[in-house]
Amino acid sequence: MKEPIISVKNLVAKYGDETILNDISVDIFPQEITVILGGSGCGKTTLIKNILKLYQPFSGSVKIFNKEVTSIEEQEFDKILSKIGMLFQNGALLNSLSVFDNVAIPLEQHTDLSKNVIEKMIKVKLDLVNLSHAIKMVPAELSGGMKKRVALARAIALDPDILICDEPSAGLDPLTSASLDELILKLKDLLNMSIVIVTHELASIHRIADRIIFLDNGKVLFSGTLNEAKHTEIPEIKTFFEVGKF
Amino acid sequence: MEIRARTLFLEGELTKLTVPALLDKFSKYLENSIETIDLMNVTKIDSAGIAFIDEIISQLKFDPEKSLTMNKIVQKAYSTFTSVNIKSVSPIIRLDFFTKLGTGFFDFTKSISNGIILIADIFFWSFVGIFNKKGQRKGSVIQQALFIGVDALGIIALLSMILGLILALQSAAQLRQFGANIFVADLMGISMVTEMGPILTAIILAGRSGSSIASEIATMQVTEEIDALKMMAINPIRYIVVPKFHAITICIPLLVTASTLIGIFGGLIIAVTYLDLSPTVFINRIFEILTLRDALIGLGKSYFFAWVIVIIGSYYGFNVKGGAEGVGKVTTQAVVASIFWVIILDAINSLIFYF
Numbered sequence: 001m002k003e004p005i006i007s008v009k010n011l012v013a014k015y016g017d018e019t020i021l022n023d024i025s026v027d028i029f030p031q032e033i034t035v036i037l038g039g040s041g042c043g044k045t046t047l048i049k050n051i052l053k054l055y056q057p058f059s060g061s062v063k064i065f066n067k068e069v070t071s072i073e074e075q076e077f078d079k080i081l082s083k084i085g086m087l088f089q090n091g092a093l094l095n096s097l098s099v100f101d102n103v104a105i106p107l108e109q110h111t112d113l114s115k116n117v118i119e120k121m122i123k124v125k126l127d128l129v130n131l132s133h134a135i136k137m138v139p140a141e142l143s144g145g146m147k148k149r150v151a152l153a154r155a156i157a158l159d160p161d162i163l164i165c166d167e168p169s170a171g172l173d174p175l176t177s178a179s180l181d182e183l184i185l186k187l188k189d190l191l192n193m194s195i196v197i198v199t200h201e202l203a204s205i206h207r208i209a210d211r212i213i214f215l216d217n218g219k220v221l222f223s224g225t226l227n228e229a230k231h232t233e234i235p236e237i238k239t240f241f242e243v244g245k246f
Numbered sequence: 247m248e249i250r251a252r253t254l255f256l257e258g259e260l261t262k263l264t265v266p267a268l269l270d271k272f273s274k275y276l277e278n279s280i281e282t283i284d285l286m287n288v289t290k291i292d293s294a295g296i297a298f299i300d301e302i303i304s305q306l307k308f309d310p311e312k313s314l315t316m317n318k319i320v321q322k323a324y325s326t327f328t329s330v331n332i333k334s335v336s337p338i339i340r341l342d343f344f345t346k347l348g349t350g351f352f353d354f355t356k357s358i359s360n361g362i363i364l365i366a367d368i369f370f371w372s373f374v375g376i377f378n379k380k381g382q383r384k385g386s387v388i389q390q391a392l393f394i395g396v397d398a399l400g401i402i403a404l405l406s407m408i409l410g411l412i413l414a415l416q417s418a419a420q421l422r423q424f425g426a427n428i429f430v431a432d433l434m435g436i437s438m439v440t441e442m443g444p445i446l447t448a449i450i451l452a453g454r455s456g457s458s459i460a461s462e463i464a465t466m467q468v469t470e471e472i473d474a475l476k477m478m479a480i481n482p483i484r485y486i487v488v489p490k491f492h493a494i495t496i497c498i499p500l501l502v503t504a505s506t507l508i509g510i511f512g513g514l515i516i517a518v519t520y521l522d523l524s525p526t527v528f529i530n531r532i533f534e535i536l537t538l539r540d541a542l543i544g545l546g547k548s549y550f551f552a553w554v555i556v557i558i559g560s561y562y563g564f565n566v567k568g569g570a571e572g573v574g575k576v577t578t579q580a581v582v583a584s585i586f587w588v589i590i591l592d593a594i595n596s597l598i599f600y601f
């Protein structure tokens with residue numbers, strides 16, 4: 001069995017007094033696409049944000065690239081972060097900057113590449129998400145789905161080792177959503193990325209998932225390969241795979 | 247609506263349009279003893295109608311399964327819209343006095359320590375930022391300086407001018423009675439340099455830049471832009487606050503100097519036109535009376551005003567709670583707090599240097 005690239009052990013996550021994740025352990029394996037499933041409000045985004053220390057975990061351990069990050073030095077952690085790309089659920093583009101400048105941020109901040117090279121990389125990344133024409137626009141001029149795609153371009157700007165996408169296809173039409181899946185598969189194959197995706201789209205899960213983690217009520221209800229998930233007897237997961245709903 | 251044989255008959259339409267009248271009517275029927283409700287002749291019902299039935303049931307403490315007879319239409323609507331089986335949310339727990347006091351104190355100490363950490367961070371990164379521009383956007387200091395300084399110059403000049411005119415005019419009337427015309431120069435010089443110039447500039451900056459800093463950061467916080475920056479291993483303080491801190495540090499002495507000079511010029515106009523002083527006499531007198539110490543104290547404190555405005559704007563911005571509404575709230579709080587602290591600092595300054 002491969003070493004996990006992200007390993008979460010006994011994680012407890014709280015907002016104030018409210019416990020959202022109660023003693024969760026999950027592993028994310030390299031060069032795989034892991035899909036996180038679960039009903040709305042069950043804590044998927046919370047799990048991701050706690051892994052990335054955007055919220056400090058209440059207790060438990062999180063290892064990324066085999067390093068314990070809950071107690072790590074800030075500089076060390078920044079190094080780890082620069083190898084991770086994240087697509088936020090609402091895009092989280094910097095509204096004061098153009099599409100071009102948004103995608104440029106990680107490149108300008110973390111590389112010493114020349115302006116021309118950066119410009120080319122940005123064009124390629126925007127082309128990958130089919131948004132070459134929007135390069136000069138500002139976020140306020142984009143549709144919801146377009147913002148998501150720009151955010152994805154920004155997340156993959158540095159060709160990260162780990163890509164985390166919080167509901168990349170919510171708000172996209174089926175065609176765009178399918179081409180997004182294609183792109184994600186391509187990224188996995190070409191760049192050996194390890195990818196974590198939160199999604200509810202059954203079709204997309206069938207297309208891309210290697211492994212599935214199912215959250216429910218602050219616990220991990222199921223974790224295993226796509227095939228195992230399809231044949232499990234756990235009722236919630238069975239219904240999900242039958243009708244695509246929780 | 248009528249009652250026969252202890253049964254309440256409801257018929258016709260039971261919708262949001264008819265329910266209000268029925269509610270009125272029903273309260274009069276309450277004395278009669280009712281045991282069942284007949285809904286067979288209802289022709290149309292919506293969620294308001296169902297809520298009305300639920301209300302009757304709860305007032306009469308009925309068991310809905312036994313006491314209702316309904317037709318198909320009602321049954322269908324009832325199964326979707328009834329509130330009977332929805333668990334009520336547990337009420338908010340009221341805290342007793344001591345718990346409140348304790349939590350309040352805890353929050354207070356926490357916000358103080360957060361504030362101190364933020365101040366330390368801002369000063370540290372601003373200092374580092376002088377030598378190392380990493381983590382900042384190119385050109386952001388210039389951009390901020392244009393906004394904080396150049397764009398504010400017009401309004402500051404105008405208000406300083408008006409203030410200078412008013413100040414001189416009001417005192418001129420008094421001074422003239424004693425033939426002490428020349429002292430208008432003393433008054434204008436000292437008050438503009440040590441007090442009015444710095445404080446007027448600071449208050450305008452608090453209103454313009456303090457509010458924009460707070461609302462910009464708060465909006466970024468609410469839309470997860472700050473999280474996105476952290477995620478890209480970019481320190482939000484370096485990226486957002488440091489350029490503003492540098493810009494305001496560059497701009498404040500220039501703005502204060504401009505405000506002071508223009509205010510004194512206002513005084514000069516009154517002195518010449520109203521008090522028959524010659525400009526040379528007025529200006530010479532000002533140079534005689536002002537010491538370098540006064541000028542330095544005036545400029546020196548204005549740096550503190552400027553930094554307080556940036557720090558308070560950032561503090562409120564980073565600590566925003568809630569959505570768009572929260573942004574508005576912290577913006578107001580930031581302006582009020584920065585004006586408050588500017589005046590407090592000014593008072594402390596006067597105590598130290600002039601008491």
Ligand SMILES: Nc1ncnc2c1ncn2[C@@H]1O[C@H](COP(=O)(O)OP(=O)(O)OP(=O)(O)O)[C@@H](O)[C@H]1O
Nearest residue numbers: 015016020038039040041042043044045046047089
């Ligand atoms: N900043 C916050 N402060 C307090 N509670 C929060 C905060 N963010 C989320 N929550 C709560 O945490 C729970 C989990 O939220 P989370 O965003 O992780 O859900 P999710 O699984 O991502 O849902 P969705 O599929 O709708 O995005 C919810 O009950 C929500 O109310």
Ligand SMILES: [Mg+2]
Nearest residue numbers: 044045089166
């Ligand atoms: Mg979510």
